Amino acid sequence: MKLEELRQIRERASKELSLRKGNARIKVVIGMGTSGIAAGARDVMAAFLDEISVRNLTDVVVTQTGERGLASSEPVVDVLITGEPKVSYGQMTADKARRVVVEHLVNGNAVTDFVIEVRG
């Protein structure tokens, strides 16, 4: 594989309505502080990125943040959708992350089993 192949992806993508920098309807924020990482945040992040690529989601961006002071709930993930309250999920795993992608990001229903807080 050559990095140059990214040019072709760019050209293909320029023909569609696609994800540009700083422009996404859905934001997923993963707590990657020390306690989040120790509790499995790496695999949660990997699962989100994997699902986004497999399901061709072009309006989602994944970012990370530091310690949240919620050590017992780590890994913590916030889902922010334009025009909706912020939903925080706790004790996430890769499997739970995949469910959140399907049920919340794609179908628009928060996965209440894992929700620890709804705000805004």
Add this chain to the structure above:
Amino acid sequence: MIEELDMHLLDLVQNALSAGSSRIDVRVICDQAADRLTIRVADNGTGMDERTLETVQRGYYSSKSEQSVGLGIPLLRETALHCDGRFAIESKMGEGTTVTAEFRKSHIDLPPFGDLVATFLNIIVTADARYVTITYQCDGNELELDTAALSELLGELSFQHPEVIRFLKAYIAERVNKEVRRTG
């Protein structure tokens, strides 16, 4: 707790992000002949004064501490020293921080690398507008990634476009997980 080396990398990168860095350099280098493995994360963030540096290294934390960054550092230091290695933090206020951990590669207690593909992908696709570089050289495998070069190829297209994620994941895996090949 943090049991794999790549988790330490993620921890160090998050420290760099928390320090407001716009430039982060990540290195994982093996020196087979010298039996050394070195991981290093350098940033141009806010840096730490001597007192904070001392606190972070020794891991003196109280619940009242406002300093919740760097919690993984005492453990990394302990692991490196236990594996016949070395540990150093250089930091200057306003200039940045460099953390270097070195291990004897053949040490029986050397932690596993973990999931380096996921870790490098994570570091790159969340780089946003920051200039992030990754250099990995181990066991005949070699990876170099640079977000400035990626941005040049991608223009305004996000690093998290599904096709870009797929490509980068495969690209990283191809360079990180190659079979160990010996010449001759």
